[in-house]
Amino acid sequence: MKTATASDEQIVELALAGDADAFGEIVRRWERRIFALTFGMLGSFEDARDATQETFIAAYRNLRGFRGEAKVSSWLHRIAINQCISRQRRGRVRRESSLDDETEKGGARFITPAHASPARTAERGERAEAVRRAVNALQPELREVIVLKEFEDMTFQEIADALDVPLSTVKSRLYTALKQLRMRLEVHGMEVARK
Amino acid sequence: MSEHEFNQSTGGAKYRTQQCDRAEQLVAYLYGETDPEETRSYTEHLSACAPCRDEMAAFRDVREEVRVWQAEALRIAPFPLNLDRALTSDDGAPVSDSYINRDVARPRSVFAALREFFTLSPLWFQTGTVAATLAVCALAAFSLARTEVSWDNDGLAFRTGVPTRVITEDSSVKGIAESGVSQQQVDELVAKHTAELNVLRSELGRKEELLVAAQSAGDSQPERVQPSDASVQSRPDRRRQSRTLPRRPRDEQFARVDADDEDLPRLSDLLRDVH
Numbered sequence: 341m342k343t344a345t346a347s348d349e350q351i352v353e354l355a356l357a358g359d360a361d362a363f364g365e366i367v368r369r370w371e372r373r374i375f376a377l378t379f380g381m382l383g384s385f386e387d388a389r390d391a392t393q394e395t396f397i398a399a400y401r402n403l404r405g406f407r408g409e410a411k412v413s414s415w416l417h418r419i420a421i422n423q424c425i426s427r428q429r430r431g432r433v434r435r436e437s438s439l440d441d442e443t444e445k446g447g448a449r450f451i452t453p454a455h456a457s458p459a460r461t462a463e464r465g466e467r468a469e470a471v472r473r474a475v476n477a478l479q480p481e482l483r484e485v486i487v488l489k490e491f492e493d494m495t496f497q498e499i500a501d502a503l504d505v506p507l508s509t510v511k512s513r514l515y516t517a518l519k520q521l522r523m524r525l526e527v528h529g530m531e532v533a534r535k
Numbered sequence: 536m537s538e539h540e541f542n543q544s545t546g547g548a549k550y551r552t553q554q555c556d557r558a559e560q561l562v563a564y565l566y567g568e569t570d571p572e573e574t575r576s577y578t579e580h581l582s583a584c585a586p587c588r589d590e591m592a593a594f595r596d597v598r599e600e601v602r603v604w605q606a607e608a609l610r611i612a613p614f615p616l617n618l619d620r621a622l623t624s625d626d627g628a629p630v631s632d633s634y635i636n637r638d639v640a641r642p643r644s645v646f647a648a649l650r651e652f653f654t655l656s657p658l659w660f661q662t663g664t665v666a667a668t669l670a671v672c673a674l675a676a677f678s679l680a681r682t683e684v685s686w687d688n689d690g691l692a693f694r695t696g697v698p699t700r701v702i703t704e705d706s707s708v709k710g711i712a713e714s715g716v717s718q719q720q721v722d723e724l725v726a727k728h729t730a731e732l733n734v735l736r737s738e739l740g741r742k743e744e745l746l747v748a749a750q751s752a753g754d755s756q757p758e759r760v761q762p763s764d765a766s767v768q769s770r771p772d773r774r775r776q777s778r779t780l781p782r783r784p785r786d787e788q789f790a791r792v793d794a795d796d797e798d799l800p801r802l803s804d805l806l807r808d809v810h
Binding site: 489508525 | 561568597609
């Protein structure tokens with residue numbers, strides 16, 4: 341069976357059967373989305389990269405624990421979320437300070453294409469930074485639903501499965517998260533307008 | 536900024552006066568996860584409810600900003616992440632060979648557990664542990680280097696290579712092995728002088744007995760005192776004089792015994808003579 345055309349679940353079965361290359365296909369398929377998830381949760385490229393690696397390593401080591409009841413994608417997302425929460429609890433990610441560090445070290449990362457005007461570039465960079473700060477300031481349970489929805493484009497039901505919470509909880513958390521983001525971004529807009 | 540600060544700085548009532556209790560429907564409508572009936576129903580509601588309409592528009596703006604940020608982040612993300620190295624075990628074998636074919640997960644080593652414990656410990660604990668370890672290492676190094684630390688008027692001084700102090704024997708007194716005398720000869724000498732010592736002791740005992748006998752005889756026949764100047768002495772004084780005169784003071788007796796012991800030759804002298 342060619343892994344390129346196989347489903348995620350079939351690839352996991354191949355990996356369990358001893359196909360050493362099978363899991364590499366899982367990594368290639370999901371690394372961007374898992375990275376996007378960890379980046380949204382952690383707000384730092386370095387931490388997101390480490391968390392993504394840890395996610396796939398943890399998944400690989402626990403392949404036998406995958407019971408096939410959920411989709412591989414939900415399983416990977418659940419592991420990634422746990423990795424992010426674990427890192428945050430261990431204090432390796434200092435929410436605001438990491439954002440400050442990121443701003444100092446990599447603020448230019450949000451620079452828009454070179455043809456944009458300097459004023460426009462600065463505005464976009466500042467706005468992106470404000471969004472990132474706003475997302476990272478959310479409580480973890482709110483941040484994970486907004487990241488899974490906006491970054492992963494998961495359905496409410498998929499998020500509920502990944503987080504093991506009721507469907508109505510996903511919706512209410514999402515509403516609260518959007519409300520808080522709106523408040524923070526409007527505050528930022530007002531601060532910018534006052535300057 | 537806290538929620539309370541938000542409400543103060545932004546006129547929080549603006550965000551808390553949502554008249555409709557249809558938050559979940561709003562979110563489902565926003566993300567297009569409503570069935571046709573729910574879509575129709577909520578569309579009608581939006582046309583009649585300005586707060587919900589404003590909130591819907593604001594949420595769409597928020598989503599747009601989040602998507603822009605996400606797209607920018609993914610655009611600059613370092614893909615592929617080259618996880619091959621991370622997915623390789625310590626001995627270089629693929630993780631699949633190391634872990635997948637095992638029925639039981641590899642137990643965590645004690646070192647790994649300690650390392651995680653140390654990592655999770657507070658900073659003061661980590662600092663203290665490092666300081667204590669350095670102190671122990673320094674003491675061990677000082678001990679191995681035989682370092683002598685002194686503090687005097689010149690300040691703190693370290694001196695390495697201090698030789699170990701050895702208690703030397705008095706060269707004037709040779710040991711039995713070095714004197715060339717056999718153990719039998721030593722035993723004979725000891726026996727001989729022990730016998731002499733016993734003779735002296737028995738003689739001393741006889742003298743003691745004679746002395747006691749003489750004293751008792753003196754007490755039973757008191758010396759007659761002629762009437763003279765001594766008669767002016769009071770009776771207690773005379774009694775004291777009659778008692779003390781014939782007796783040798785006890786300290787003097789012991790001093791004599793000690794003197795007798797002093798007369799005994801020492802073992803070292805005997806050994807020297809024999810040699």
